[in-house]
Amino acid sequence: MKIRTIKDKDYTVMSNYHFKDKRLSLRAKGLLSMMLSLPDEWIYSLNGLNSICTESRTTIRNVIKELKEFLYLDVIEKRREDGKIYYEYTIYENPFK
Secondary structure, eight states: OOOOOOOSSOOOOOOSSSHHOOTTTTHHHHHHHHHSSOOOOOOOHHHHHTHHHHHOOOHHHHHHHHHHTTTTTTEEEEOOSSOOOOEEEOOOSSOOO
C-alpha cells in the first residue's frame, strides 16, 4: 500500500531516470535528488551540501565524484578577480553527453 500526499506546495518534480540507473549508489541517487530539489539560486559547495546532509564531508566528496563519473554533475573550477577559487556546479537530471 502507498500513502500519498496532496502535492500542491513544497514538492519537486524531477525525472525518474537517475532512480532507475543501476550504476548509481543509493547515496548518489539521494544527493542528486536533493540537489535537484534546491532552488535555482542556491550556491553549491562542499560546505553547503555538508550543512544540509548528515553524511560526512568525505562521503559527500565521494558521492560528488560518482555523480561526475556518470555525467550527472559537471564541476568547473573558476577564479575570481581577487584570485580566490570557486566551483560552478551544473546538475543534470539525465547524464550529459
